[in-house]
Amino acid sequence: MAEDEEKENGLSTALTIEQLTGAIQNSVDGRTMQESAARMMAEHVLNFFGYSERIIDNILEQEDRDVFYMLEDAGLLTTEREETTLYDGREWRIHYWLFRREKILDLIESQMERESQGDEEQSVYDDIPDGVWSSRMEMDS
Numbered sequence: 001m002a003e004d005e006e007k008e009n010g011l012s013t014a015l016t017i018e019q020l021t022g023a024i025q026n027s028v029d030g031r032t033m034q035e036s037a038a039r040m041m042a043e044h045v046l047n048f049f050g051y052s053e054r055i056i057d058n059i060l061e062q063e064d065r066d067v068f069y070m071l072e073d074a075g076l077l078t079t080e081r082e083e084t085t086l087y088d089g090r091e092w093r094i095h096y097w098l099f100r101r102e103k104i105l106d107l108i109e110s111q112m113e114r115e116s117q118g119d120e121e122q123s124v125y126d127d128i129p130d131g132v133w134s135s136r137m138e139m140d141s
Helices: 002-008 016-025 037-049 062-073 101-120 130-140
Strands: 055-058 077-085 090-097
Touching: 016 037, 016 101, 037 055, 037 062, 062 077
Parallel strands: none
Antiparallel strands: 055 090, 077 090
C-alpha cells in the first residue's frame, strides 16, 4: 500500500498508540479487554518497534515474547525468518516480528464503523408513521 493510501485510510507509516490500542481491543482475544490494559500492551509493543516495520526476536525476554505470541494469535503480528550461510558453512536463522498492517487497519475500520452505527442506531419502529398505531388500537377495541 502506498504511503498516500495509508494516510488516506487513517494508517500512517508508523502505527500510533491509539491505532494499536483500538486494534488490540477489537481483536478476537481482546473483546473484553479494558482500554487501559490494551493501551499498556500497545505501548509495550511499540517500545520495541519504534518506527521500524520489523524487529529481531533476539531482543525479547520470555515475558515479552508471550505478549507477542498472544498478538500473533489475534492476527496483529506475524513472524518471518531469514537464513544465511556463515563463513564457516553453518546455516544461521534470524527470526523477526512484523505488524500485520492490513489486519490492524481492518480492525480500526471495523471499530470506526461500529461507533458510527452506534450513533445512528434506530429502532425498526422509527420508520412506521404514528397514525398506524392509533388506527390499529381502534381496530382492536
